[in-house]
Structure formats: structure tokens, C-alpha cells
Amino acid sequence: MLDAEEGHYDAAIVLANLMDAQGRLNDETRARLARAVALFQAGRVPLIVTSGWAYRADSDIAIADAMRRHAIDVHGLHDHTVVAETSARDTVGDAVFTKLRLARPRGWKRVIVVTSAYHGARSLDIFSFVYGPGFGVALCAAASSDTPALREAEAKSRAAFERTFEGVAAGDDGAIVARLSTRHPFYNGDVYAALTDRLLTNMEEG
Numbered sequence: 001m002l003d004a005e006e007g008h009y010d011a012a013i014v015l016a017n018l019m020d021a022q023g024r025l026n027d028e029t030r031a032r033l034a035r036a037v038a039l040f041q042a043g044r045v046p047l048i049v050t051s052g053w054a055y056r057a058d059s060d061i062a063i064a065d066a067m068r069r070h071a072i073d074v075h076g077l078h079d080h081t082v083v084a085e086t087s088a089r090d091t092v093g094d095a096v097f098t099k100l101r102l103a104r105p106r107g108w109k110r111v112i113v114v115t116s117a118y119h120g121a122r123s124l125d126i127f128s129f130v131y132g133p134g135f136g137v138a139l140c141a142a143a144s145s146d147t148p149a150l151r152e153a154e155a156k157s158r159a160a161f162e163r164t165f166e167g168v169a170a171g172d173d174g175a176i177v178a179r180l181s182t183r184h185p186f187y188n189g190d191v192y193a194a195l196t197d198r199l200l201t202n203m204e205e206g
Contacts, residue, residue, distance in 0.1 A: 009138065010108035011083075012036040012045040013098050015091060015115040015123060016052030016067060021059040023066035028116055031142040033067055036114045037075045039140060045112065048077070049102060051085045051094040062086035089186040091123050092161060095130035096180055100173060103135065110136040116144035118151070122158050132171015 014036045017028040036048045050067035064084035071082045088094040115123045120141040127137045164183050168175045185191045
């Protein structure tokens, strides 16, 4: 883990929480985005990446697009400084898609993940595993509530992640994508539509 209190990074990757059907972000997502904007304004990152799919049944808006629009319209960022990655359905997907579609093709070496404090430890572990030893991964946490229910949910999600990727080496892109597409219920068809061949090809090609 890199020290998030110092240094520069190739990008700040902002993880989504929730929005309404019109794409209005909830307080938690806005707080995360504000932390990323502060990093950008301090000159510590040249680019903000927003991540998250169109998860609502009553809307075709991807939350990554809603976050990008908020950064431009509310915080005044230029459109070329915010990139939306709209395929991830959870934190593992956030890491996989941003690595294979952005970090690898663009030659990034250091990224900083921005999320809520209660979600920080698990997010850092997932990104460090997916990105692997060739990258530096740091965490920037936005203030958030911390309840027994949140801690229990984080523990369950961490256990599920560890079961899904047991035996896979950190940073092994092929093995990680294979597990994601066959064993992860958000991507193998158990809960949401399975990853298509097109999505897999796009990930492999970057």
C-alpha cells in the first residue's frame, strides 16, 4: 500500500454507491466524488475515473456517467479530466475493468482508490489483488457512517471475494477474468446477465 497522504498518482478511481432514477447521486457518492475532486485540485492526480453500471431497473443511466456529469457540472472539471467506466457491477468489477481497460492500456503505475471509510479496507485489498505487484495502489477514504450492519455486510462480501478467487495469484489477469465470469454471481448469470463475449474480448484487448 502506498501512503495516500503524499505523492502523485496516475488516476483517482472513485467507487459508486447509489443514485436515483434521474441520476442524482446520494450523499455517500457525492462525498466520495468530492474527495477525488480535492485530489485533482491539489495536483495529485491528472485524471478522475468514475466506475459503475446502469444498475437500476427504472433507469438506463450508468452511475459512472452520473458521477462524471456531477464532477463537470457541480465541481467545474473539464470533460477530458473525468473518464467514466460503466461496466462494473461491484468492487471487484471496479478493479478488473479499470485495470484492463484503462490502467494497462495507458501505462499507469500508481492509482488511488476513493471510497467511503467503512468500505476502504476491503476495496484496497481487492484492488491490490486485482492490480497485482506491478502497480502501486493507495486509498483515500471519505468520511462515512460505521454501523454493525455495514461491518457485517463488509465481512460477508470479503469472505465471498476470498472464496471466489481462492488459489488465484494476485495480478493474474487471465485467471481473475475467468473466475469473474464463471464463479462471481454478479457476472456469471446467477444474479445479473452473464458477461458477454464482447465484454470479455474488450477486457482482454484493453
